[in-house]
Amino acid sequence: MSAGTSLGRRLVRAGSLAAALGAWQLLTAYDVELWLRFAQFPTVGEVASALADRVGTAAYWQDLGHSLRRIVTGFLLAAVLGVAAGTAIARSRWAADLLGPLVEVVRPVPAIALVPVAILLLPTNEQGIVFITCAAAFFPVLVSTRHAVRALSPVWEEAVLTMGGGRVRVLWSVVLPGALPGVFGGLSVGVGVAWICVISAEMISGEYGVGYRTWQDYTVVDYPGVFVGMATIGALGLLTSTAVEAAGRRVTSWLPHATAGAPVPDAAPPGAPAPRPVPVPEAKAAPDVGTASEAKAAPDAKAVPGEEPAPAAGGHPAAEKESVA
Amino acid sequence: MSVPKSPAAPPRTTPRPAGPEGAELALEGALLGHPGGAAPVGPLDLRVAAGEVLAVVGPSGCGKTTLLRTLAGLLPPLSGRVLRDGVPVRGPGADRALVFQHDALLPWRSVRANVELPLAIRGVDRAGRRRAAEEWLDRVGLAGHAAAWPHRLSGGQRQRVQLARALAGRPRAVLMDEPFGALDAHTRTGMQDLLTGILRGSGATVVFVTHDVDEAVHLGDRIALLPSGRVLDVPRPRDRAAHGAPETRALRRLVLDSL
Missing domain, CATH: 1.10.3720.10 (MetI-like)
Structure with missing residues (x-):
């Protein structure tokens, strides 16, 4: 489904990740000790530089x-x-x-x-x-x-x-x-x-x-x-x-997806009377959606x-x- | 729905190959049902001549589907015999195609691949089965949907694909279980005409279950009534114009009275 993800949703997702990293950085940089102890915890920066070092090896x-x-x-x-x-x-x-x-x-x-x-x-x-x-x-x-x-x-x-x-x-x-x-x-x-x-x-x-x-x-x-x-x-x-x-x-x-939409229109031969649409029984045709x-x-x-x-x-x-x- | 009025009407590049000879089907004192299931049907004696179209009519739950499944070989009779050309039926086989009441297309195969399936089972090579499948899809008016998944089609279109799939295997008998039961009246009429056109040319024996007396009168050479097993002849000709004829009306009344 990610193909159709709007820019807004992408921003929210990226923002969520960034906020978590930001909170981590703040808590560890200031060695916060509020029952949870962040003093020994490495900061995001330390982890990032360690990662950069390791990736080179x-x-x-x-x-x-x-x-x-x-x-x-x-x-x-x-x-x-x-x-x-x-x-x-x-x-x-x-x-x-x-x-x-x-x-x-x-x-x-x-x-x-x-x-x-x-x-x-x-x-x-x-x-x-x-x-x-x-x-x-x-x-x-x-x-x-x-x-x-x-x-x-x-x-x-x-x-x-x-x-x-x-x-x-x-x-x-x-x-x-x-x-x-x-x-x-x-x-x-x-x-x-x-x-x-x-x-x-x-x-x-x-x-x-x-x-x-x-x-x-x-x-x-x-x-x-x-x-x-x-x-x-x-x-x-x-x-x-x-x-x-x-x-x-x-x-x-082959699974019917919600986004698959209505059944394809019948390929009516030219001159045929307008077909009466026959709805697809959605529930029946939806195993394992x-x-x-x-x-x-x-x-x-x-x-x-x-x-x-x-x-x-x-x-x-x-x-x-x-x-x- | 765009069911072609007469499937033979459009000019074809390939002549229709001669159909296989129809199979003769018979029940001899056959008691139909599931072992340990509800009240069995019969014992029935019934003979369907080669190439005949037999309509089976009866109220809901009278064993119409059970009869078809027994003829197909999916359900052995509780007692008595089921014969094809005088030989006892031991199980399902490609010679007796079954068109299911509910959609039995394989949803993971495209429309074309569904129609190709009986040919693939018979060992027809890729090019040959593709050609045959497209010809059959063309005949049921769905040539443009060959690559579609079955769920993209409407109910009537899917039944047409099922029909094409059943006939593509060139069965000697076609067993149909209310194939148009779920369709609206307009689509239904188109399907009936389509079926008449195709079946008359195929030579295959047809056993056709319906709860619609008019459909039985219109399509059948004879009408079998369940659960009694009584069989009635249908006067010819049976085109749509004959529907209002006194003999047809009398037959319809007779069928309704017998049920």
Whole structure:
């Protein structure tokens, strides 16, 4: 929606950020001590100059590359595995019986609590961090995929069956594309949770990486450095969640949006009588409209790893129920 | 709505290929319904000849949709047999296309890609299915909407796309579940004329569910009444001019009395 954002709204957004930075600068520059203690807190200026110093070093970019590589690997693995497992559980009774209980038992365990498991199981630290990242993102993707697949209207599957399509065709032409809006809700939550876990895992057991560096700075009392780390994490998180959002919008461009407006006028042949407009039943034609906006808010919500996202996949037209007459 | 009065009227660059031979459909003592569901329908004996247009009329909830779903193979009969050309039906298949009462277009596929789907399933190459899809869209008067998402179309337009999609697969039987039920009277008339034009040329067997007696009389070769299973012949010719004819009026009264 940002494409249509007016200048006024942009100003408000920039102003909000500037006001927060200004308040920070004032509170720290004057070492305010009003219950909250800002005396030890680095000023915006100190953080900015520390950032400027760091950006010039190869180590900064190396850390950034390490963290990005870990999250991309773990997240992509989680996306593939989560969609596959979620679809299987939703579509197959066997898979539901075999995987369902296992998933529900493992899901409440915070991914970061899997550090000992990762150390025991995997030969290298690097693989352990990727494992934890993957575990963190896996469950939101699985759960939202499962919901999205279950919420699909049976009429689409029946349509494909009566065209002679089989199970594989139904999977590729109905289940996966139809579940995409819900899947992307899970991916958006997942990428946020993945950042939380990759940074935590780096702090605990990492060599290199933004989380590792931030913790190192803390142990040597380099507070501006800690804030540089936090700002870097924030920027990277914004980058990845924006990428997921953009990809999601791209592949779900078929969703009716509020801005899509009225149906296109009928291409009346010349001389035809003026057609009587037939309104589109908006409510019926609006599955998952809320997904994009819900998903957008989700990564900021510091979701507990494995926390079930809002039933983003709901709202499919249930009107087909009556088709059994 | 701009439903063409006669779809065969505009000159075509490609001649219409000969349609497939219609399938003969039959129910033999078939009890229709869902296992453990509400009161089943039947047992019914019904024979639909190859190429025939059978209208199925009955009050709401009498099992019209259940009958279609059973013929399509989506719902096995509780007892008795469902036959296609004398062979028991084991499941859904491309030979019997179902036009759903409610919009069953895949919303993530463009209008054209929806119409291409049965051809893709049959393994038609990309160029061939694109050509066929555009021809069918042209025939239902929606050539200009090929690239649109289904939700951008009106209800009547979407039903026309569904019709094009069903026919693009060259089914031997077309099963239609009140395809015009949700449309206003004007659009409905246009759709009926369009359907008559297309179906007469296709050779496919048609089973057409409606709650509108006039529609049944206008479109059907015969009319099956549910839940009794009684079948009535419709006198020919059945163009719109014949609507006021005494035989038509008598038939309409007979149908209404039988329901």
